[in-house]
Amino acid sequence: MSRVDLNLLPALDALLSERSVTGAARRLNLSVSAMSRTLSRLRVATGDRLLLQAGRALVLTPYAEQLSQRIPALAREAEAALSRAEHRFDVATLEQCFTVRAGEGFVDLLGAALMDRLQRAAPGVQVRFTPKPDWNAQPLRDGAIDLEIGIVRTAAPEVRTRPLFRDRYVGVCRAGHPLLGAARISLEQWAACGHVMVSRTGQTENAIDVSLEPPNLRRKVAVVVPSYLSAMQLARHSDLFAAVPHSCLGNAFVADFAAANGLQYFELPLAIPAFTISEIWHPRLDHDPAHQWFRTEVLELCRVAYPQNPLEIRAEGR
Structure with a gap:
């Protein structure tokens, strides 16, 4: 031309x-x-x-x-x-499908609240949640997913991250479990009971096992499942213990989720570092106005869901 x-x-x-x-x-x-x-x-x-x-x-x-x-x-x-792109963006008329990779806990406990929030602002928006079998960043690079929610475990140097909330592990078991009568479950008692381990990859060791002291102490893993909600259901119907993120117990939108499912939680008898749940995306979407709006909505949702868990949010970017 x-x-x-x-x-x-x-x-x-x-x-x-x-x-x-x-x-x-x-x-x-x-x-x-x-x-x-x-x-x-x-x-x-x-x-x-x-x-x-x-x-x-x-x-x-x-x-x-x-x-x-x-x-x-x-x-x-x-x-x-x-x-400029932002001058063309109108959230009320936005028609777009966002593909999100997140664990079952996020989908089950926050999915409905997220959709309610999005639909009020942008009725034409659709969200497609996909399974999270691993932490491979290639789907972000390929554009197969728009946003990932979880712990940052990818080695991809270019991805962008923003923390959503802090989380920690707690123990859960069925209400009325015989060991709950004690003032505090000892480490030896806890380890000797049967356990449900959560592992998406099928590995039989995770952060909980790494934190066990003395080093020769091992918990008795009876079954390995791919999600925290599956672990909670197994613990509900047995004498098995499960260790799940505190966020799985409920939030401002789904109060007392664990108690409503016949579960009781307790502090684990060992020190395990807390961890951060973040939203993760590829830098090509940094300045896309629709994606900027969507990830801000996810952030605000988490702030409302876990108001007792203040987290200083840094500027976007890793």
Whole structure:
């Protein structure tokens, strides 16, 4: 398009609609002489006179009449396409599907609240949750997922992260478990009982086992499941113990989730470091206004869900 000057497009639109060099100049805040020179350039570019003198007024040529049906919409479309992205963003009319990779706990305990929040602002938005079998960043790079929620365990240096809330592990067991009568469950008692381990990859050791002291102490793992909610259900219907994030017990939207499911929680008899749940995305979406809005909604949702868990949110980016 080296021979096309798009700056002529708004001038042509003004001339065709005003049918006056003076009126078009006033509309575009130009001098009459500058608009007259622009009309000359347009005549050369189109090979048509466009505007002809008819007494004291100007009239459109037949070709200009044809153009007058097309140019206004074309000028608006060109201006919209070349303006800054945020100027084109209207959340109320947004129609987009966001693909999110998150654990079952987030989906079950916060999914409904998230959708309620999104639908009130953007009824055309859809969310597609996908399973989280691992922490591979390739789906973020490929665009297969738009946002991941969880612990940052990827080695991909380019991903962006923003913390949502702090979490920690607690123990859960069925209400009325015989060991709950004690003032505090000892480490030896806890380790000797049967345990449900949560492992998406099937590994039989995690942060809890690494934290066991003395090193030769091992808990008795009876079953390995891929999700915390599955672990909670097994503990509910047996004498097995499970260790789950505190966030699985409930939140401002789903209060007393564990108690409502016949579970009782207790502090674990060993020190395990707390961890941060974050939202993770690829930098190509940094300045996409729809994605910026969506991840801000996720952040605000978590702030409401866990108000007792204040977390200083740093600026976006890793």
